Amino acid sequence: MPSQTHILTDVENRVWVANFHADAAGTPQLPGDWSITKQTLRGGRSDGVDLIELNNGAFSISILPTRGMGLWKGDCRDVPVGWDSPVKQPVNPTFVDQNDRSGLGWLTGFNELLCRCGLASNGAPGTDTVLDNNGNAIETELTLHGKIANTPAHHVEIEIDEEDGGRLAVTGTIDETSLFGPCLRLTSRVETTVGSNRLLITDTITNLAGQPGELQLLYHTNIGRPFLERGARFAAPIETLAPRDPHASTGIDAFDEYDAPQAGYVEQAFLMELLAGDDGRTTTMLCNSARDRAVSLRFPVSELPCFTLWKNTQSEADGFVTGLEPATNFPNLKTYERQQERVLNLEPGQHYTTHLELSVHTTADEVQQVQSEIDAIQDQAAQRVHRHPIARFLPI
Numbered sequence: 001m002p003s004q005t006h007i008l009t010d011v012e013n014r015v016w017v018a019n020f021h022a023d024a025a026g027t028p029q030l031p032g033d034w035s036i037t038k039q040t041l042r043g044g045r046s047d048g049v050d051l052i053e054l055n056n057g058a059f060s061i062s063i064l065p066t067r068g069m070g071l072w073k074g075d076c077r078d079v080p081v082g083w084d085s086p087v088k089q090p091v092n093p094t095f096v097d098q099n100d101r102s103g104l105g106w107l108t109g110f111n112e113l114l115c116r117c118g119l120a121s122n123g124a125p126g127t128d129t130v131l132d133n134n135g136n137a138i139e140t141e142l143t144l145h146g147k148i149a150n151t152p153a154h155h156v157e158i159e160i161d162e163e164d165g166g167r168l169a170v171t172g173t174i175d176e177t178s179l180f181g182p183c184l185r186l187t188s189r190v191e192t193t194v195g196s197n198r199l200l201i202t203d204t205i206t207n208l209a210g211q212p213g214e215l216q217l218l219y220h221t222n223i224g225r226p227f228l229e230r231g232a233r234f235a236a237p238i239e240t241l242a243p244r245d246p247h248a249s250t251g252i253d254a255f256d257e258y259d260a261p262q263a264g265y266v267e268q269a270f271l272m273e274l275l276a277g278d279d280g281r282t283t284t285m286l287c288n289s290a291r292d293r294a295v296s297l298r299f300p301v302s303e304l305p306c307f308t309l310w311k312n313t314q315s316e317a318d319g320f321v322t323g324l325e326p327a328t329n330f331p332n333l334k335t336y337e338r339q340q341e342r343v344l345n346l347e348p349g350q351h352y353t354t355h356l357e358l359s360v361h362t363t364a365d366e367v368q369q370v371q372s373e374i375d376a377i378q379d380q381a382a383q384r385v386h387r388h389p390i391a392r393f394l395p396i
Contacts, residue, residue, distance in 0.1 A: 003163075008038055009050070009065065009156040022160060030162045032194040033057035036170070038158075045095045052158070052170055056192045059360060061113075061199060064090050065153040069172040069188040070115040076197055076360035079293060083224030083321040085111035093150035098143040106144040114358065117145035117218040119205055120182035123331035133180040142334055146216070147176055148186060166194030175208070183209035184346075197366075198359040205353075207346035215344040216334065218327035219304070219356055223286050223295050228322050230260040231289025234309055235370075237275040237282060237377035242386040242393050244269035244308075251311070252387050258313055258322065265314040271330050271393045272309065276301040277377045284324055285370050292364040298357040299326050306330045306342065326356065336395045 004027070008017045020038040024031050037053040051072070052063040061081075062072040072090055074081035091109035098105040103125025121128070125144045132138045153172035161167040169191040177183040185206045192199050207213040234256040243249045248268040255270045274282040280300045284307065287294035308331055310323030325331070329342040337343050346352060361367050389396045 003159055003161040005157055005159050007157045011154040027160060030166050032166060034168060034194050036158050036168060045091045046089045048092050049090045054168060054170055056168055056194050056196055058195050059197055063170050063190055065156045065172045068116055068149040068151050068174055069153055070112040070149055072112050074113055077362045079362050081360055082113040083222050085319050087111040096150050103143040109150060114219060114221045115149040117220055118216050119148045119176045119184040119186060120146060120214060121334045122146045122216045122218045124333045126333040128335050151176055164193060168192055182213055184213060198357055201356040203354045204351050206351050207348055210348050212345050212347055215346055215352060216329050218325055218331060221297060221324045222321050224321045227286050227288050227293055227295055228258060229289055232258040234286055235374050236284040237374050238272055238383040239275045239381060240273045240384045242271055242390045244271055244394060245389060249388050261313055261315050261320045263315040267312045270309045272307040274301055274307050275377050275380050283374050286324060287367050291367050294361040294367045294370060296359045296370050297324055300355060303354045304328060330393055332394050
């Protein structure tokens with residue numbers, strides 16, 4: 001069977017498909033209990049949000065082209081994957097004022113399993129200094145985690161291919177562009193194979209401008225129950241780790257362990273540099289207390305050299321969640337990250353590509369295999385765990 005491509009959105013050519021469905025019944029060359037479905041949500045703050053359900057028969061994921069190609073919720077072998085946010089439904093970016101609450105308005109749409117933070121900036125809100133169109137230095141206010149998660153895709157297509165065990169993919173293209181400002185394009189491909197427990201996310205960011213442009217990218221991967229619970233554990237091959245602030249220092253002895261939901265819990269974050277295996281990739285994992293369910297991330301350290309563990313085990317009603325966050329930088333104010341040379345600079349037309357593999361494990365044997373993989377990488381070197389914040393990771 002030749003590869004099939006279906007264009008669902010193409011703004012330039014005035015193409016928009018309201019509803020789409022494909023499965024094995026209509027594609028007999030590719031058997032299996034797979035399907036790809038597209039619909040547009042109506043009502044409330046979800047009005048106008050395009051949702052694509054990519055289901056390989058074992059692992060299904062809801063993709064939101066309207067929200068920067070974020071991954072909303074998933075299900076793998078009847079195990080839900082994601083978290084229960086106070087924001088219950090996907091939010092159309094029209095209803096997100098990122099300047100609200102002193103630059104924290106991004107949080108009013110935050111409920112995805114995975115959302116990107118970037119592209120021109122991410123991290124804490126605050127004041128940055130840039131050059132205006134006359135070459136003068138001016139101050140500009142940056143909002144939390146940038147704009148890409150609230151920018152709709154202008155081109156979306158799906159691919160169905162019987163090669164490699166049956167490949168299913170959704171690709172979206174999003175422009176974060178402005179006159180006299182950043183001109184970056186994200187082309188994001190979410191790919192899986194029939195019957196697999198994993199997704200491969202390949203993102204390419206291109207500088208469309210005629211002059212160099214800055215890039216920051218962080219994958220805010222958010223996990224709740226049934227993986228997050230009292231006794232759950234985070235695992236990764238750590239080279240260097242430090243708490244984000246003095247409050248996080250109080251939890252340094254249990255940075256990789258989780259307690260039950262606690263009303264009023266104040267978030268803690270830990271910044272890390274991770275070791276890589278022989279293939280250049282590292283592996284991180286969150287597993288439940290019984291060690292028979294887990295979510296893992298694999299990615300090249302050369303592409304995403306910074307990692308943040310975000311622990312937010314507040315009450316269920318307020319958002320019981322932890323974040324595994326590989327990135328090109330730490331989520332500090334961009335001004336500081338630029339000083340530390342962790343802001344990427346792309347020449348005109350230059351591309352930057354990242355690869356992120358997200359897998360769900362639903363047996364004790366699968367979880368142990370991932371743990372053994374992490375242990376083998378950690379054997380290269382002992383962990384360097386700092387009990388207090390360090391200047392190389394954040395301003396102190």
